[in-house]
Amino acid sequence: MPFDPIKMDRTTVQKELKFPAAGFARKLRGYKDFLGLLPITGFEIFFYLIPLVFLMIISFWMTKNYKVIPVWNLHNYWVVVSDPAIRMAFFRSLDITLTTLLLTVLVAYPFAYALVFKVPSRYRQLILIAIIAPFWTNYLVRAYSWQLILGGNGLINHLLGAAGIIEAPLNILYTHVATRIGLLHFLVTVMVLNLYGSMDNIDRSLIEAAQDLGAGPLRTFLHVILPLSFQGLATGTVFVFIFCFTDFIAPSVLGGGTRPVFSQKVVDAAQWTANYSLASALSMVMILVIAVFLLVVFRLIKAGTRGEK
Amino acid sequence: MDLRECDVELDHVSKKFGNIVAVDDVSLKVRPDTFLTFLGPSGCGKTTTLRLIGGLETPTEGKVLIKGRDVTGLPPYKRETNLVFQDFALFPHMNVLGNIGFGLRMRGVDRGEIRKRVQKALEMVGLPEAMYRKTNQLSGGQRQRVALCRALILEPAVLLLDEPLGALDAKIRKQMQVELKNLQRKLGRTFISVTHDQEEAMTMSDEIAIMNQGRIEQVGDPHTVYNKPVSRFVASFLGECNLIEVEVLGPQLGKFAVRNSHLGTFFFHPEKDWENKASQKNTCIMVRPEHITVTENIQDGMNVINGTIKTVSFKGSATEYVLAVDSMDVKFQIQGKSQYKPEDKVSISWRPEDCHLIP
Amino acid sequence: MKRFSNQVFYGYIALLFLFLFLPIGTIIVFSFNTDKFASLPWKGFTLRWYENLFYDRGILDALKNSLIVSLSVAGSSCLLGFMGAYSLYRKTFRFQNAYLAFMISPLAIPWIILGLCLLVFLTRFDLEGSLLSVWISHTIFAAPFAMLIIKARLSGIPPQYEEAGWDLGANRLRAIWHIVLPLSWPGITAAFLLTFTISFDEFIIAWFVCGFKATLPVKIWAMIRSGLNPTINALGSVIFVFSMALAITGTLLSGTGKRGERT
Numbered sequence: 067m068p069f070d071p072i073k074m075d076r077t078t079v080q081k082e083l084k085f086p087a088a089g090f091a092r093k094l095r096g097y098k099d100f101l102g103l104l105p106i107t108g109f110e111i112f113f114y115l116i117p118l119v120f121l122m123i124i125s126f127w128m129t130k131n132y133k134v135i136p137v138w139n140l141h142n143y144w145v146v147v148s149d150p151a152i153r154m155a156f157f158r159s160l161d162i163t164l165t166t167l168l169l170t171v172l173v174a175y176p177f178a179y180a181l182v183f184k185v186p187s188r189y190r191q192l193i194l195i196a197i198i199a200p201f202w203t204n205y206l207v208r209a210y211s212w213q214l215i216l217g218g219n220g221l222i223n224h225l226l227g228a229a230g231i232i233e234a235p236l237n238i239l240y241t242h243v244a245t246r247i248g249l250l251h252f253l254v255t256v257m258v259l260n261l262y263g264s265m266d267n268i269d270r271s272l273i274e275a276a277q278d279l280g281a282g283p284l285r286t287f288l289h290v291i292l293p294l295s296f297q298g299l300a301t302g303t304v305f306v307f308i309f310c311f312t313d314f315i316a317p318s319v320l321g322g323g324t325r326p327v328f329s330q331k332v333v334d335a336a337q338w339t340a341n342y343s344l345a346s347a348l349s350m351v352m353i354l355v356i357a358v359f360l361l362v363v364f365r366l367i368k369a370g371t372r373g374e375k
Numbered sequence: 376m377d378l379r380e381c382d383v384e385l386d387h388v389s390k391k392f393g394n395i396v397a398v399d400d401v402s403l404k405v406r407p408d409t410f411l412t413f414l415g416p417s418g419c420g421k422t423t424t425l426r427l428i429g430g431l432e433t434p435t436e437g438k439v440l441i442k443g444r445d446v447t448g449l450p451p452y453k454r455e456t457n458l459v460f461q462d463f464a465l466f467p468h469m470n471v472l473g474n475i476g477f478g479l480r481m482r483g484v485d486r487g488e489i490r491k492r493v494q495k496a497l498e499m500v501g502l503p504e505a506m507y508r509k510t511n512q513l514s515g516g517q518r519q520r521v522a523l524c525r526a527l528i529l530e531p532a533v534l535l536l537d538e539p540l541g542a543l544d545a546k547i548r549k550q551m552q553v554e555l556k557n558l559q560r561k562l563g564r565t566f567i568s569v570t571h572d573q574e575e576a577m578t579m580s581d582e583i584a585i586m587n588q589g590r591i592e593q594v595g596d597p598h599t600v601y602n603k604p605v606s607r608f609v610a611s612f613l614g615e616c617n618l619i620e621v622e623v624l625g626p627q628l629g630k631f632a633v634r635n636s637h638l639g640t641f642f643f644h645p646e647k648d649w650e651n652k653a654s655q656k657n658t659c660i661m662v663r664p665e666h667i668t669v670t671e672n673i674q675d676g677m678n679v680i681n682g683t684i685k686t687v688s689f690k691g692s693a694t695e696y697v698l699a700v701d702s703m704d705v706k707f708q709i710q711g712k713s714q715y716k717p718e719d720k721v722s723i724s725w726r727p728e729d730c731h732l733i734p
Numbered sequence: 735m736k737r738f739s740n741q742v743f744y745g746y747i748a749l750l751f752l753f754l755f756l757p758i759g760t761i762i763v764f765s766f767n768t769d770k771f772a773s774l775p776w777k778g779f780t781l782r783w784y785e786n787l788f789y790d791r792g793i794l795d796a797l798k799n800s801l802i803v804s805l806s807v808a809g810s811s812c813l814l815g816f817m818g819a820y821s822l823y824r825k826t827f828r829f830q831n832a833y834l835a836f837m838i839s840p841l842a843i844p845w846i847i848l849g850l851c852l853l854v855f856l857t858r859f860d861l862e863g864s865l866l867s868v869w870i871s872h873t874i875f876a877a878p879f880a881m882l883i884i885k886a887r888l889s890g891i892p893p894q895y896e897e898a899g900w901d902l903g904a905n906r907l908r909a910i911w912h913i914v915l916p917l918s919w920p921g922i923t924a925a926f927l928l929t930f931t932i933s934f935d936e937f938i939i940a941w942f943v944c945g946f947k948a949t950l951p952v953k954i955w956a957m958i959r960s961g962l963n964p965t966i967n968a969l970g971s972v973i974f975v976f977s978m979a980l981a982i983t984g985t986l987l988s989g990t991g992k993r994g995e996r997t
Binding site: 452466 | 905
């Protein structure tokens with residue numbers, strides 16, 4: 067290919083000398099691999115990210131006559147903070163969440179401990195699958211089935227009555243005791259899985275060392291197992307908190323409507339009064355609470371891992 | 376050489392992975408009907424170079440040409456090369472017929488024809504009954520033959536082999552070395568192989584390209600590369616050798632001489648560009664152990680060293696001795712049983728033709 | 735002493751299992767009870783409540799809607815998820831962790847909020863109140879979930895297989911079709927089953943966006959609201975057994991059991 071140096075300008079020379087076809091094809095081939103990410107990412111951005119951002123925005127707008135009007139104000143947040151019913155619901159949610167959290171930890175820890183340290187390993191996988199199985203069933207139906215057990219005419223009352231322990235039926239259903247039971251039922255599996263995960267990773271030799279040094283089972287637990295399973299405990303706690311605080315089904319099906327929780331207020335605003343901007347403000351507060359909790363847990367993890375060393 | 380006469384050409388090819396330079400400005404021309412082997416230690420870039428030829432990697436710089444055609448931007452499915460992978464990479468979800476016939480299927484050959492051709496190929500490699508077997512039912516050697524069939528049935532211009540004998544037992548390996556070589560001769564196509572086994576490379580190849588740290592140190596036929604290495608790395612990679620640091624003196628007594636401060640003066644036969652080599656510092660001469668003998672009569676003009684035998688190892692066909700001389704050890708080798716013991720004082724020598732200057 | 739403490743632990747495990755399976759067992763048992771209430775003594779064995787399922791127009795419609803939505807969600811999630819998983823399998827890139835965190839986030843944020851924001855958003859486009867809106871809403875968390883499952887499966891496939899395919903003449907698409915897909919089918923099937931199950935059981939988001947096109951959980955909610963109805967027992971039992979079977983199959987197929995994952 068004869069080059070005529072006189073006719074060349076710099077760019078042409080550069081292009082010819084740098085094997086243009088090869089270079090372009092080279093760059094292009096690298097990007098082909100990422101094409102597969104486009105559809106799913108695009109979908110998520112358009113139907114997830116943008117709606118979330120939009121929700122945040124309308125929490126600062128107004129709703130009049132069932133229409134959302136782009137007027138910037140803090141009225142919704144004022145309502146959230148000042149309305150006594152909403153405040154009551156907020157603290158109720160917090161109460162239920164924290165007590166359920168405590169309950170879940172207390173119930174799950176011994177189970178996880180037993181699973182890791184007492185059960186022979188050939189049964190472990192089986193037990194794990196067995197506790198995961200109910201986890202996958204319909205949460206709504208499960209909550210409802212507690213009605214059969216906790217109701218005035220339900221299983222527990224009949225059993226206790228037949229055994230002569232009580233005279234009048236216990237009022238469990240449609241109180242938040244029932245709500246907690248329903249939540250516990252769902253969440254204990256999660257907590258067990260998380261605890262199991264981190265407990266399983268504990269180096270057995272550490273435990274043997276502690277026992278060699280004369281620590282009894284309780285002390286071994288407090289000083290060795292508890293700190294080292296902290297990671298699993300933290301992740302489990304986060305999940306339990308988020309779920310409890312935001313759940314709508316258990317409080318509605320089991321707790322009744324007379325003492326509403328925060329999530330029910332969101333539904334009220336969205337479905338009954340169609341006050342979308344209020345609903346979104348409530349949601350933003352929900353997210354805020356979760357974020358604060360995450361921060362606290364994160365700090366505690368840091369302190370905990372420092373203690374490990 | 377005219378470009379069109381090469382089966383494969385690499386033109387200043389480099390490949391970087393992030394900051395790591397795997398292949399560093401490699402240029403090479405491969406003539407048709409050649410068995411070329413890239414030889415080198417792990418991590419020297421030989422497998423990457425092979426993949427660059429096959430299209431599984433794209434060079435960061437440079438051109439790759441196959442049969443004169445610039446294929447640098449082309450993906451593997453558009454190149455006339457086929458690769459036999461190191462672990463054969465036989466598709467686990469297909470049987471032998473599915474594997475070998477895969478390439479033909481991609482070309483749209485009809486099923487009956489595929490079956491015929493696959494059967495013929497299997498018969499050629501000695502596996503006539505294997506067509507419907509699953510790949511996990513085959514032994515290592517059988518899998519290798521299936522992998523070879525799978526590649527060769529497409530009649531590529533260049534066959535690429537990544538450590539073809541690595542997964543085989545030592546016994547089969549020697550046999551396969553000969554078989555591969557014969558296969559290449561019979562087919563008349565270029566085979567490019569990659570290995571770290573120096574003996575394998577020497578047995579099978581017409582040409583060896585020795586690589587180190589991404590660069591080709593030397594290309595040549597086995598004899599040349601073994602006896603006239605261009606660098607210490609090549610010399611020591613291809614087998615045992617003795618390297619003696621010398622200073623070039625020039626013509627003396629009718630022969631060309633070099634001198635080592637401890638060991639004296641040695642003579643060698645000049646090569647074409649000994650002047651270039653001589654002008655560089657840190658020259659050394661290389662002598663292979665099998666070219667050294669024990670001498671009784673010492674004559675002028677011979678290359679002689681006196682020393683004490685340090686170790687004796689009987690290796691079956693020959694005995695290896697290590698001679699302690701001054702500050703260094705010299706290895707030499709004599710056929711047959713050992714005749715000397717440690718602590719013996721002997722004189723060893725070699726002919727001037729048998730040593731080689733390395734800059 | 736040790737044996738005693740072991741027994742205590744085994745007893746505790748048994749107790750917890752009792753607690754976990756009690757509601758499931760109760761609802762199944764009482765779905766056969768003639769009596770409307772979950773009372774004892776047992777009044778009589780009947781299949782009446784199960785028969786009702788076939789005659790209730792509302793339930794059948796809801797079932798049909800759920801099947802349409804969940805099958806579509808499983809399908810779209812596996813398609814989108816496979817494409818994404820394949821890209822992640824082929825190449826890693828900077829900020830990949832941040833990207834993955836973003837993609838997984840729909841599974842982590844409270845679904846009541848997700849339901850709300852989708853309701854608001856879809857209303858703007860007049861897309862709410864249809865099965866399409868439920869399909870969109872479920873795919874948002876199901877597709878990344880499928881992507882994770884399939885990605886895990888793909889990472890066990892050595893890249894040489896695909897490379898061999900290219901070398902032998904298959905272009906990118908054909909290599910995926912003939913080599914990658916067959917080798918990853920357990921992961922894809924697992925993803926399909928699991929995303930189907932999640933979508934089928936999902937209540938709150940569907941409730942927000944489905945309008946009058948009730949899915950099965952939404953219908954169940956309506957039935958619960960309108961008072962104690964033994965037909966719910968029958969329906970619930972069927973759903974329980976069905977979901978558990980699907981989920982166990984899916985978990986087994988996906989290789990390692992997933993820990994701490996949310997429905």
